[in-house]
Each structure stands twice: as C-alpha cells, then as structure tokens.
Amino acid sequence: MEKKEEQIEQVKNEWTPTEETILKRRSIRMYKKEQVPDFMINRILEAGRFAPSAGNSQPWKFIVLRDPKLIKDLTDTTVGICKLFKSLIDYRIPGKRWRLPIAKFNIKMKPKDLHPVPFGAVTFIADGKLGLWHDAPTVILIFKDVRGVSNPDLDCGIAGQNMVLAAHSMGLGTCWVGFVKLAFQYTRKWKKYFNISYPYKFASSIAIGWPVGDPDGMVKRVTHAVDWYENGSKKTNY
Numbered sequence: 001m002e003k004k005e006e007q008i009e010q011v012k013n014e015w016t017p018t019e020e021t022i023l024k025r026r027s028i029r030m031y032k033k034e035q036v037p038d039f040m041i042n043r044i045l046e047a048g049r050f051a052p053s054a055g056n057s058q059p060w061k062f063i064v065l066r067d068p069k070l071i072k073d074l075t076d077t078t079v080g081i082c083k084l085f086k087s088l089i090d091y092r093i094p095g096k097r098w099r100l101p102i103a104k105f106n107i108k109m110k111p112k113d114l115h116p117v118p119f120g121a122v123t124f125i126a127d128g129k130l131g132l133w134h135d136a137p138t139v140i141l142i143f144k145d146v147r148g149v150s151n152p153d154l155d156c157g158i159a160g161q162n163m164v165l166a167a168h169s170m171g172l173g174t175c176w177v178g179f180v181k182l183a184f185q186y187t188r189k190w191k192k193y194f195n196i197s198y199p200y201k202f203a204s205s206i207a208i209g210w211p212v213g214d215p216d217g218m219v220k221r222v223t224h225a226v227d228w229y230e231n232g233s234k235k236t237n238y
C-alpha cells in the first residue's frame with residue numbers, strides 16, 4: 001500500500017493522539033494541592049503562543065498566577081461581586097420577588113452576562129457552592145489586545161484552547177473560567193495590580209492542575225446538524 005493509503009487506513013481504524021486529547025478532555029473542578037512543574041506551564045504557554053491569529057496579530061497577553069494568596073484574593077473580589085449581584089437581582093429567593101423588575105432591566109442591559117446559565121453560576125459562586133478556579137494551583141489569565149485585527153476574542157479563544165489541549169496531553173486537568181471578568185470589570189484594583197490598561201482587556205482564564213481521580217473521558221454531546229454541499233446537491237448529516 002502507498003504511504004498515504006496506509007495513513008488513511010490507520011485514521012479509519014483509530015483516533016489520532018490529537019483527537020483523543022480533544023475528545024477525552026473534560027473541564028476539571030477538583031485539583032490536587034501539588035503544584036505543576038514550571039517547565040510544563042512554559043510548554044503550555046508555548047502552545048498558546050503558536051496559535052493562529054487573524055493577520056498573525058497575536059492579540060493576547062498571558063499572566064500566570066501560582067501564588068495561593070494572590071489566587072485567593074482575586075477569588076474573594078470576584079465572590080464579593082457575585083454576592084452583590086445576587087443581593088441586587090436574585091428574585092428567585094422567597095420574599096424577594098419585588099426584585100424581578102430590577103432583574104429584568106439588568107438582564108435586558110446585559111443579556112449575555114445574565115443569561116440563566118451564568119446567572120445561576122453567579123449565585124452558586126456567591127453561595128460558595130461553585131469554586132472560582134476550583135482550588136487549582138496555577139491559573140493563566142488571558143487578556144486580549146483590543147487592537148487585534150478582526151476578532152481578538154476569537155484569537156484568544158484559539159490560543160487558550162491550544163493551551164488547554166497541550167495541558168491535557170501532559171496529563172493535567174484544566175477548566176476555562178470566565179467569571180473572574182467581574183473583578184476586572186467592576187474594580188480598578190486588579191487592573192492596577194497586574195498593570196492592565198489600554199489596549200488590553202480581560203478575555204478569560206484557565207485553571208490548571210493535577211486532577212483528583214480520573215475524570216477525563218468521552219461524554220454524550222448534542223449533535224448539531226451539518227449541511228454538506230457536494231456534487232451539486234445538499235445533504236444534512238447528524
């Protein structure tokens with residue numbers, strides 16, 4: 001058999017290592033205390049640095065947090081803001097139905113932030129039922145350079161997912177964590193602390209550490225229909 005045919009045959013019969021990494025990665029929400037060696041974090045950052053970006057503008061800035069006190073302080077700020085949000089607009093609590101119009105107004109103003117999923121999570125974080133970074137020993141903060149051509153948020157997402165997959169391929173656990181955005185959006189303290197100013201803006205963050213147990217593996221996923229246009233006709237695959 002020719003090399004290319006052999007390759008196709010092999011792909012037909014088994015997942016490639018990259019596909020395995022993608023399919024078996026899960027968001028990890030329980031970490032061991034043990035720190036991740038710094039050479040691994042450097043390799044993960046390298047995977048981010050090599051991500052494609054529109055016009056090769058690389059519109060990102062990464063900050064690594066490995067100081068438990070710093071991680072806790074930033075978590076406390078975020079939890080404090082979640083508590084404030086909850087006290088102002090959580091109308092689901094008995095006796096607090098009067099907050100509904102205030103909640104509706106805020107939901108209208110910030111439909112993405114206050115979609116039922118993040119809104120539910122904000123109340124969980126406020127109540128201590130959902131950790132922010134789940135006690136991960138390392139956190140990577142991702143800031144976007146707003147001058148990035150086209151769509152810097154997308155570029156940061158691609159770089160971040162490169163890092164997540166690289167970490168997973170090393171046996172580490174990761175979790176994307178968006179909620180710390182509140183600490184950068186509603187206070188000046190942390191922007192000042194990390195020296196973040198124009199053109200940088202918080203994009204997202206990734207918790208990294210050794211997972212407790214063996215939580216990775218495939219899960220069922222909703223399949224979205226995909227239309228295929230080929231040979232002059234259209235078919236829809238699920």
Ligand SMILES: Cc1cc2nc3c(=O)[nH]c(=O)nc-3n(C[C@H](O)[C@H](O)[C@H](O)COP(=O)(O)O)c2cc1C
Pocket residue numbers: 025026027028029132175176177178179204
């Ligand atoms: C941009 C982004 C932000 C996320 N923010 C959080 C978060 O703040 N807290 C959390 O526990 N999970 C967060 N997640 C993880 C998602 O909940 C998770 O990816 C989703 O439920 C699918 O599960 P899986 O990653 O195990 O496949 C986030 C994921 C993404 C992509």
